[in-house]
Amino acid sequence: MRLIIDTDTAGDDTYSLLLAMRTPGSTLEAVTICVGNVPFDQQVENALATIEAAGFSGKVPVYPGARRPMVKPWEPSTMHGNDGMSGANLPIARQRPETKHAVDAIIERVMAEPGKIDILAQAPLTNIALAVMKEPRIAKAVRHLWIMGGTDNAVGNITPCAEYNFFIDPEAARIVFEAGFDITLSTWTLTMRSGLFEGDQLDEIFAMNTPLSEFYRKVSRVPRETAQARYGRPVSTHPDSLTCACALNPELIESSREAVVRIETMGEITRGFSAIHPPKLGNRWPEYKVNARVIEKASNDGFLRMMKQAFAEDQP
Amino acid sequence: MRLIIDTDTAGDDTYSLLLAMRTPGSTLEAVTICVGNVPFDQQVENALATIEAAGFSGKVPVYPGARRPMVKPWEPSTMHGNDGMSGANLPIARQRPETKHAVDAIIERVMAEPGKIDILAQAPLTNIALAVMKEPRIAKAVRHLWIMGGTDNAVGNITPCAEYNFFIDPEAARIVFEAGFDITLSTWTLTMRSGLFEGDQLDEIFAMNTPLSEFYRKVSRVPRETAQARYGRPVSTHPDSLTCACALNPELIESSREAVVRIETMGEITRGFSAIHPPKLGNRWPEYKVNARVIEKASNDGFLRMMKQAFAEDQP
Amino acid sequence: MRLIIDTDTAGDDTYSLLLAMRTPGSTLEAVTICVGNVPFDQQVENALATIEAAGFSGKVPVYPGARRPMVKPWEPSTMHGNDGMSGANLPIARQRPETKHAVDAIIERVMAEPGKIDILAQAPLTNIALAVMKEPRIAKAVRHLWIMGGTDNAVGNITPCAEYNFFIDPEAARIVFEAGFDITLSTWTLTMRSGLFEGDQLDEIFAMNTPLSEFYRKVSRVPRETAQARYGRPVSTHPDSLTCACALNPELIESSREAVVRIETMGEITRGFSAIHPPKLGNRWPEYKVNARVIEKASNDGFLRMMKQAFAEDQP
């Protein structure tokens, strides 16, 4: 599988990159950086440092993209520490970012080989929306678009009605879901169901004692501690890497459904809300068009196995 | 238990009135009519006809209230047939509606005996909102307010994001949930989980062959047929009467939680959406105030028993 | 002319009451109090004190109405000082407020004599909206409804897009403009054009040295000083009393047009905005229904003459 990952690189975003680089059968062709978790240039460095930590320095180009959401201002989050890496203090990578803009990198790579490349969008959807605004044909030229974002009829994580990625740029999310891509959606609701590692699972990883399990231990520190405070247990939440795992190995998906996904861009309490619903209900509402497959459940065990494989000393 | 029911009398609204009149220990003190299902004067007649069918003619006054939602226009529905009674063609009742306005009837009765009277609101919340606008102290003087409306993080029934009662008058719903009432909320999501009667249950009721089981059979015909078409089985859905059953007999409630309920009055796709969520999530969002108990599950068996008891020939 | 004035009594609201009591040919039948400028009970006292100052104690009943806007919370303003009377420190009036609710007083008086009574609405439109919600027929039974509110394609005074009265309760304003009343609208734009008294005009009034010119001098102090600070001259602004003057003496109206008035209840920057426009533009937009006469210009001289007449020692 050939993959471009669009990422606001912080915390779990990095494990997703590790999975894409170190899972057999996967080729991470490019990384594109999008506004999101932490200050933009820090995200670029986080991606480069992750590539270096994985032993792929110089092999995966990193393209900076949109530095801000489309319409509304945005503030960096400190959820993963100020650097988005729990203060892991990784060395500055030797590899430097490309000068080409992320949007052009996406368009050129996809349009050069239509039907060959998957995109994993694990950040606000600003870059993907700009790409489809500039070149509408990429919607059909991307092989498959894997999106982490939204909630599946459940409570949000940044407001009671919205998940972070869709809340930061709802207009972009709306553009992407209306553009005609072949989409699989991995929601925050799925993360809470299938994308958590509990204490014993974390211990399993830490016990590996490899360079990348150490990377994981350091980078996950702040969100683990936050989770401890919030949920009372040292869980680690993996929205992006779970999505990547599902993309690389769709057999992890235990349950999914075809659905209509629409994004509220307005609203007083619902900005960024993802309405996920069947296309039709009796004759009560007009027939909507199914535009995504929504993952309902994934194998948590299988996901852990893939993460451990990625963190293992030698590439299998 | 002393009860005022605010109703847009059609279909299931009527069984709720029957329960309130014919369940031992319950006194239906007044019925107030609110804009909703079918043309307003038809709703008044449906309430009067139901009272007569229950043998309570002259004993339960019926007060007409708001003939339209607060802000946005509205159209009658044909979900329960044009008359809201599946064309049951009941005789016009001898009892006539009161001249006092529903809003004044509610205020006067509640303020005359603070802490003594429960209200069951099984229609759009226009009358209740107008009452609290006119006399804010009723919020604390009503013993308990039982509301049928909204969805509990699930798909709606009139739009993909909204349940009928809240969609018809979201401004009223918002006013009521912000007014300080002691509220139990019974959602459409609960109806779908605990408020359906399947074919064998319907057969049990029909086999009673009493005047009120016949009333039920006739009045439920159109929605049963709609449900058959929509879900492929002859189920009958009971949002209002299930709420009434829970109010009369709270032991039916098998699971509930305290929650924040907020209503979206704006939004492009979410107008009438009920956000139901915990008061706090880490430090991510400001602390909201819990304003309702939300029923998550009720005893379907117990509910059926109460309905059969209400439909039985003699008052137990 | 027989008049009910609905008022959030502070500052200029009181001169409007004086005009209605002391202009020959005018009968102020009742005063109803609505949420608005200052704390509600203070507004009631301000109305009573004004009636007493005008020598009408016991002759004009005062009915308290809505203590809050329909949907959104509201904060009192200090534009006219904390008491709304520039700290004039008038004695508490002997006359006390009625127990009947303003909304019922309006409905009963209007419906008792359809076509006989004008209403001057010089506050947020909450009371009028509640009245028409409760008794839709008053829209046609009121002889004429004079409304102070909104802007006529110009900048607002509470937000850049909205005038105070419509901003405080846009839902109410919308209800009223859609209800079918025969409306004349006096906007903040008109106030700025025709409802200001400049320094020399103020001196003319102050030189009268009557009890009511003194009342005017004291009560107008804070807004005069604010205007001095804002516009650099000691102007006094008279939205409500100018509207009353036009109602009592329509010959003051020098220019007006029939127009469509619609109120934005949503919007991010435009909540409370009054769109005032012709019913049709070529075939570009659907035909809207004219629902108000909008005053474009009134005689400032004639208005000053009416005010001075009202403030004169003896009733002419």
Add this chain to the structure above:
Amino acid sequence: MRLIIDTDTAGDDTYSLLLAMRTPGSTLEAVTICVGNVPFDQQVENALATIEAAGFSGKVPVYPGARRPMVKPWEPSTMHGNDGMSGANLPIARQRPETKHAVDAIIERVMAEPGKIDILAQAPLTNIALAVMKEPRIAKAVRHLWIMGGTDNAVGNITPCAEYNFFIDPEAARIVFEAGFDITLSTWTLTMRSGLFEGDQLDEIFAMNTPLSEFYRKVSRVPRETAQARYGRPVSTHPDSLTCACALNPELIESSREAVVRIETMGEITRGFSAIHPPKLGNRWPEYKVNARVIEKASNDGFLRMMKQAFAEDQP
């Protein structure tokens, strides 16, 4: 003056191009095409045909840009006929469009010579918004941005609250006005005041009997007829060419003011509304940042002179 014109080429858009090509001292460096009046490819052809008609074939590159607004769908208008040229049936131009995207053409040209190039945006602002999203530094690198759009506290032309360009892509307009450009705004309100040619002025142009006065006569036919029907006189309206004339010759500007311009992207009746207001009003509202000069009045005579000069047989 070196100019890039971003245009949804139809009707008056073409005269603006003619002005920019044929006014002494003006260099039209590039034309970029944006979604707007008529089907996108037709707009490209209209621009090319206009360049050919002006004798500039091969000298002004035409770059196709955004084919749709950012968030909401859009329908072509027939205001200038189906082809946007009143059916003038011009020959297909020999010059063909460039393959580079408009957004890249704008960024590259502006960033190559910061402070040297003005942009005239006479279409929905989609291209300009995408350019600033991709390269935020162009906001300061463009010498001056001339925008035709919005209304200046007056009625709109596509809805009662909105002018066409801002209504088609309000999100884009908002992005552009918040991006930090040095902006002069020419509104529809200005067009109605200073940008109309009446019958005698039209006759003056027609009497020139040059190839370009003929071009003008043919291309302006449908909107002239529409105006005749709408206003009862054969006026021709010139929003874009008036803006171009002001850019080329700022002495035409007789009155302007520095103001805050904000775009409503939400709202039920106000989507696309341009709030234009002073930065501060007493202490009532927070201090906003002035972000544009708004033209209030321009010389209609001077504008006509410039148009005639551009239509004259020989370049002066």
